[in-house]
Amino acid sequence: MLEPAYQADVVVVGAGVAGLSAAHRLISAGVTTAVLEAAPCPGGRMSTDKVDGFRLDRVGQLLSTAYPELRLTPGLNALVLRPFAPGVLLHGDGRHHRVGPPANTRGARGALNVARALASAPRSPSLPRGRSGGPLGTAVDQARLGAALARFAGLPVERLLARPESAAGPALASRGLPTRAVEGFLRPLLAALLCDPELTTSSRCADLALRSFASGRLCLPEGGAETLPELLTRALPAGTVRTGVRVTSVATNTVTTAEHGTFRCRAVLVATDARAAAELLPGLRVPRFHPVTVVHHTTDEAPDTGASLLLDADRGGPVAHTAVVSRVDPSRAPAGRALVTSTVLGTPPPNVDTAVRAHLARLYGTSTSRWETLAVHHTAEAVPSMRPPHDPRRPVRLLAGLYVCGDHRDTSSVQGALHSGHRASAAIIRDLGASGSLNRADPPRATPRPEPLAPAQGPTESAEPAEPAEPAEAA
Numbered sequence: 001m002l003e004p005a006y007q008a009d010v011v012v013v014g015a016g017v018a019g020l021s022a023a024h025r026l027i028s029a030g031v032t033t034a035v036l037e038a039a040p041c042p043g044g045r046m047s048t049d050k051v052d053g054f055r056l057d058r059v060g061q062l063l064s065t066a067y068p069e070l071r072l073t074p075g076l077n078a079l080v081l082r083p084f085a086p087g088v089l090l091h092g093d094g095r096h097h098r099v100g101p102p103a104n105t106r107g108a109r110g111a112l113n114v115a116r117a118l119a120s121a122p123r124s125p126s127l128p129r130g131r132s133g134g135p136l137g138t139a140v141d142q143a144r145l146g147a148a149l150a151r152f153a154g155l156p157v158e159r160l161l162a163r164p165e166s167a168a169g170p171a172l173a174s175r176g177l178p179t180r181a182v183e184g185f186l187r188p189l190l191a192a193l194l195c196d197p198e199l200t201t202s203s204r205c206a207d208l209a210l211r212s213f214a215s216g217r218l219c220l221p222e223g224g225a226e227t228l229p230e231l232l233t234r235a236l237p238a239g240t241v242r243t244g245v246r247v248t249s250v251a252t253n254t255v256t257t258a259e260h261g262t263f264r265c266r267a268v269l270v271a272t273d274a275r276a277a278a279e280l281l282p283g284l285r286v287p288r289f290h291p292v293t294v295v296h297h298t299t300d301e302a303p304d305t306g307a308s309l310l311l312d313a314d315r316g317g318p319v320a321h322t323a324v325v326s327r328v329d330p331s332r333a334p335a336g337r338a339l340v341t342s343t344v345l346g347t348p349p350p351n352v353d354t355a356v357r358a359h360l361a362r363l364y365g366t367s368t369s370r371w372e373t374l375a376v377h378h379t380a381e382a383v384p385s386m387r388p389p390h391d392p393r394r395p396v397r398l399l400a401g402l403y404v405c406g407d408h409r410d411t412s413s414v415q416g417a418l419h420s421g422h423r424a425s426a427a428i429i430r431d432l433g434a435s436g437s438l439n440r441a442d443p444p445r446a447t448p449r450p451e452p453l454a455p456a457q458g459p460t461e462s463a464e465p466a467e468p469a470e471p472a473e474a475a
């Protein structure tokens with residue numbers, strides 16, 4: 001049974017990155033907090049299996065150095081981000097083309113770099129007439145695409161969120177960009193960034209994803225996806241996270257668990273995935289989800305693509321993106337072995353491993369028949385879909401005392417999950433600030449308590465107080 005010692009001002013339900021980051025902010029503000037997690041360990045979807053010296057993510061995680069919450073979240077100071085080679089490597093017309101912004105594309109100089117990088121992408125001399133420039137089209141096409149990406153890098157988030165909204169696929173076609181660059185580069189890139197092969201995502205969220213791509217570097221967390229929740233958990237006071245505790249119902253001042261009874265608190269934050277949140281909070285919408293399959297192979301001879309993320313401009317097989325991730329993050333494979341991680345979006349084909357191997361052989365230009373399959377992870381409800389209209393700042397305060405966070409309240413990404421935890425903890429701190437903590441646990445002195453505000457009034461679906469200063473940013 002949960003002991004009274006575990007009673008707290010706030011109970012957070014779910015120890016994914018959203019719940020853990022919210023717990024950090026609450027505790028830093030002097031609010032006693034307990035996190036109850038149903039699974040045997042924290043982390044939620046961000047988990048990593050250790051097999052024979054390999055570190056195998058269940059998620060095909062692509063982070064961006066431009067995600068603000070990776071810098072802002074307390075507890076993530078020690079996070080090491082391993083960048084991919086700048087931009088992406090496109091496979092099209094039977095060869096590789098490097099595309100995209102080099103490092104540091106912030107500001108006018110960075111925007112210029114984007115255009116230059118694209119304009120100088122290698123063009124194939126041996127292509128049939130009319131197809132020069134491969135998947136990016138002609139030099140003029142490339143310059144136009146570069147200028148468009150540069151504009152994304154420089155646009156404020158609020159401007160992007162104020163644009164008219166439709167599905168990303170049709171919106172791309174109507175942006176006046178060269179068709180070859182849209183089909184051969186932007187579509188496969190956005191599908192990879194949004195885990196959405198059909199590009200049904202809101203065009204605003206797609207714009208945010210392009211902005212992150214153009215203004216930062218794609219990267220992986222060193223050590224695997226689980227590094228983020230591990231760092232967050234380790235930096236919390238011992239005993240804050242209680243695993244193996246399934247919550248069966250919540251109210252503004254009580255939480256009932258399957259095997260540990262009911263206990264009282266002053267506020268509850270539901271930080272589960274969207275489906276579990278809707279079970280605990282009837283009335284919450286359950287979104288559609290994008291399925292994702294991640295396939296890990298090992299070989300003793302790494303393909304020669306270096307630390308690049310490889311996309312298929314021709315979309316000639318099931319793989320949406322692939323990389324020799326041991327080149328990006330050497331900690332993921334034992335010495336002398338290469339780890340190749342590939343992501344399949346949507347419903348995977350039958351015999352997915354065979355289909356993936358055949359596609360990888362074409363993409364890397366090498367035989368894969370002797371590669372060893374380490375794992376095939378399929379997640380049916382991997383990321384909530386963000387079809388239009390999509391509000392990337394869904395209310396996180398449902399009632400005074402009842403809050404909700406998770407990627408389904410924001411953008412379907414690590415950035416979105418962390419940002420929703422940021423917003424929810426700010427709302428709780430404001431509400432609790434009026435009367436102070438019941439179970440104060442010597443808060444860290446460096447963090448001032450927030451100014452008291454008037455207690456909230458009754459049920460208000462969208463009565464969330466003001467946002468934290470940092471803007472949202474997408475997948």
Ligand SMILES: Cc1cc2nc3c(=O)[nH]c(=O)nc-3n(C[C@H](O)[C@H](O)[C@H](O)COP(=O)(O)OP(=O)(O)OC[C@H]3O[C@@H](n4cnc5c(N)ncnc54)[C@H](O)[C@@H]3O)c2cc1C
Nearest residue numbers: 014016017018038044045062247276292382406407413414
């Ligand atoms: C295959 C895959 C690929 C992805 N690719 C990317 C990518 O490239 N880039 C990117 O940014 N993001 C990606 N994501 C998304 C990213 O991983 C998620 O957005 C993020 O991890 C969500 O965190 P969360 O805290 O909101 O939810 P979760 O991680 O789902 O955490 C919720 C927690 O709540 C717990 N819980 C549920 N019900 C209960 C209950 N009743 N009682 C107690 N605990 C409960 C769960 O066990 C879980 O630990 C991917 C996800 C997957 C699965």
